[in-house]
Amino acid sequence: MKVTINDVAARAGVSIKTVSRVINNEPSVRPATRKKVMDAVSELNYQPNLAARNLAGTRSYTIAFIYDNPNAYYVIDMQNGILEACKARGYELLIHPSNAGSPTVHRELQDLVEHSKIAGLVLTPPFSETQSVIDTVKRLEVDYVRIVSSEAALEDEGNCIQVDDSAAAYDLTRHLLQHGHRRIGFLCGGEEHVSTHGRLDGYRRAMQNAGIIVERELVLKGEYSFDSGVNGAKKLLQSDNPPTAIFASNDEMAAGALFAARLMNIAIPEQLSIVGFEDSPFSRQTWPKLTTAHQPNNEIAKCAAALLLSRTRGKATESGSASKEAGIKREFTPELVVRDSSGPAPVEIMNDE
Amino acid sequence: MKVTINDVAARAGVSIKTVSRVINNEPSVRPATRKKVMDAVSELNYQPNLAARNLAGTRSYTIAFIYDNPNAYYVIDMQNGILEACKARGYELLIHPSNAGSPTVHRELQDLVEHSKIAGLVLTPPFSETQSVIDTVKRLEVDYVRIVSSEAALEDEGNCIQVDDSAAAYDLTRHLLQHGHRRIGFLCGGEEHVSTHGRLDGYRRAMQNAGIIVERELVLKGEYSFDSGVNGAKKLLQSDNPPTAIFASNDEMAAGALFAARLMNIAIPEQLSIVGFEDSPFSRQTWPKLTTAHQPNNEIAKCAAALLLSRTRGKATESGSASKEAGIKREFTPELVVRDSSGPAPVEIMNDE
DNA sequence: CAGCGTTATGACAGCGCTGTCATAAAGAAG
DNA sequence: CTTCTTTATGACAGCGCTGTCATAACGCTG
Incomplete structure (x- = not known):
């Protein structure tokens, strides 16, 4: 809304295209040039305009979070986790509450994907486990990550963050x-x-x-x-x-x-x-x-979003594909927390042992 | 992502500017022309591209929801209400969890407003009641609606949805x-x-x-x-x-x-x-x-967002400003719900009456 | 039906960015 | 030091829409 790519280019003494290259981590920029641009960026506190990026390129900087879960704590934790990952990478989040039972889900998904250019979807249960929903998502050819119980990940490991229930x-x-x-x-x-x-x-x-x-x-x-x-x-x-x-x-x-x-x-x-x-x-x-x-929902969601985003930026990351997913945990096992609702079995009818 | 304003214009046999006029409810379009366009819109299932709208005009089609509330139920209810209002009017929602205590709030708000073109802010407690936050918002000259306890609305009624605690x-x-x-x-x-x-x-x-x-x-x-x-x-x-x-x-x-x-x-x-x-x-x-x-949080939030949006579209609504806010409730009084945790006072020490 | 004020419509630029393609600079090879 | 690659950089169009301004159509009046 204020400082644009032109300002940065002027300040760094390069063309806007070069600035674009730098902020998108594209190759073929001399280190010296890159540094000049980076400096200008931080001096001006420049942040690329999302609307423009979404409009211009083939890439999208928006991911969507689809949920239908009566458990508010769960949803909020997930949402905050996703939001963190988005913020870290300059993405925007589209929130889409829906109703897993309703037959309109498929239509909603289609509208979502067709109307807004979307880089990917984060699916949580029950959507992430509903075959018909997954089929729809695949048909729409949109990238996605599912948060699922380990049992459900089998065929689709690359797209899953697993929870070992x-x-x-x-x-x-x-x-x-x-x-x-x-x-x-x-x-x-x-x-x-x-x-x-x-x-x-x-x-x-x-x-x-x-x-x-x-x-x-x-x-x-x-x-x-x-x-x-x-x-x-x-x-x-x-x-x-x-x-x-x-x-x-x-x-x-x-x-x-x-x-x-x-x-x-x-x-x-x-x-x-x-x-x-x-x-x-x-x-x-x-x-x-x-x-x-x-169950660390916040972190699970963060990893799910990170995984999704690690793919969409793809093409031009410096250090190759191996490092891209570094640090993204793919499987979680909820850990026992002992509090006060459990204790020794009452001793009355001891019929075995 | 698919059908654009050009398609609609072609189909309706008018220029894209006329289509723009119709979808924005601007005056000076003959009823017959308007109808042609509307028909084309619905036949093609056209939906204006938000990124383009945000980029082009002076208007913005994005509002932001700022929250810091440990109560997940509250937040989710609010969020869903806002989302409903947004969807109804083709707006997008930016979610911004923050920390009321932290001194960075002001900077965050500034970044938010300066970096993304924002049509307005929905503020919930505690932000909506924190004077310094409100001052910042006013200084940034961004439109806003506060959800507040009636007592706090005094000076700022036009921007408040009140809850009569x-x-x-x-x-x-x-x-x-x-x-x-x-x-x-x-x-x-x-x-x-x-x-x-x-x-x-x-x-x-x-x-x-x-x-x-x-x-x-x-x-x-x-x-x-x-x-x-x-x-x-x-x-x-x-x-x-x-x-x-x-x-x-x-x-x-x-x-x-x-x-x-x-x-x-x-x-x-x-x-x-x-x-x-x-x-x-x-x-x-x-x-x-x-x-x-x-406390009907969902509805409260819906009204708050509706109020905000009723203003930003401003200029060109058909029936004048009077009708603009019609149906937007501005004050809510939570209603008593009697369940099982209350009952007659125990009769023991009766020292008065 | 000329002459005027409206009202309706369209041509065109440009929002901030990315993609394509052309060109300049730098290296490699002879 | 010329020629050929390779790498680095920039000019320019265009994403889908809105704002501005010019122009066309309409509706009156005398």
Whole structure:
């Protein structure tokens, strides 16, 4: 809005094209010239005009973030992470809340890509795991990065930032097992989320490794919501042989489970242990505070955006493609955070060991 | 990215300038011509290219949303509301998370305004209430709308969307009074927030109208956080003459108060009533669910953005300035939502009435 | 229907940048 | 030191739109 490429060129005593070359890291600029330009840039505090860049070149300096997630903490963390990566590289972010269930998603995506020149898309669950959405994105031939549960990355590793739900769930379950729990209930998230299956898998593996056969009625379908946590926990706790611990597939469900236990006058963690998943802020705002697995959403998102951007600038980076993705972590395993909602299994009916 | 103003012009058989006139609602276009153009626009599904618009005209089609709020629900609601308003009018949103405390805010704002051509700013608390920030914004001569507590709007009504914290707090307090509470503790939000003062004022007025003199030690300073709620409630409850109800200045603090009560084995609402403020999602995820005041953040934000946009398009709207702001609500009073954390005052020491 | 004030429309430049292509400078080779 | 490459730099058009200004069409009046 103020200082333009012309000002920089004048100051550096070169043509605007040369300035353009420097700020875009293109080759064929003598070091001395490059330095002159860089100096002018910083002296004038020049920043290229995004609108002009988007309009002129074939490249785009805008990426879009598509989300549909009822969990505000999750979205904000992700968004801030993406924003950081964008700012670092001079990109702009287009925010697009949408509705995974609705049939208009595909049309929305198409409009988005066709109307605004977009360098790429960051997809988070549930979009990143919905095959039809991915198909649409591929058909539109737009670059993208998906944040997904490791299980879902298989065919598409280059475009994925993976979260190892299974490994984290394994750790969480082991934590309960080490506290002597043998009957551990599991509340599933929504079927449509791959993370649901990953977390269940981790739980199953841990149980199996401990030599425990998981009874059918201990694993309940549900979805990633508070109410689902309440209902699931109620069902488990009202059964003839209730578990001594409950693995809720996310913190919100765990909060629901806590709520249900409270309704039924069950003391946490004395009579029942509950663990969540994600380490969202409100896992610290329940009573008692939740044992959970810390999922670094902010960093995950930052890496996803960085990965996307590392590709679009492509062509002319100095040090070759090898270094381009340096420092971009591609797989995350949420780490166990022990707080107050889990403890030793109550000692009453000791029928094994 | 696909169909441009040229295509529309060709199809409608007019010059691109005429198309420009139509899509910008400028005068001096014959109805017949206008119709031809409109038809072409919809047949081709034309959408003006934002980058080009931003680059060419003096107008800008980008507004920015500045926030610094630890409450993710609040931010997301606001953001979605703003986004709706933007989409409806073909504007773009620039998201700018920042840090109200940091001294760099002013520089950030300046960079934002100087580097990207910005049509206006939507400011939410705490920025919208920080005088130095407002001064900076005014100095930069950029249009803006502030979302503020009614008390803060005085001098600047035209630029404010007001939330009547005082009235809502009055209602909330009355609710407690009607349940027979006489000793009602009040946990303040951060001093720097005007809403803190508005809420306190509403509480004070209600108490006064009920003929109750509020003792000093019943009103505690704090900030809008869970921990602050925990600490404040503890202090109140450990005093010699504890209150029978606590007014927490937001839901997060109320959740904290609930937590403290739980620690001290105080039954809610039997022994103690607690109310929050805002009706954020987690007011439904506590045990028991919170009585609170519903603050329609999404709509508030939508109106704020709509107000901002109603001005920037200015000049050439058909029906004059009167209709421009039609339907834009400018003041909101959060409404009482009674849930389970409030109830009749316990009957023990009846020393007055 | 000439003569005037409007109102409607279009030609054209230019926003700040990038892509293409031509040209200048520098190196390599003979 | 001439010729041929290679590398470095610049002139210029044009992205899709809006602003300015000139011109064309219209609508009155006498």
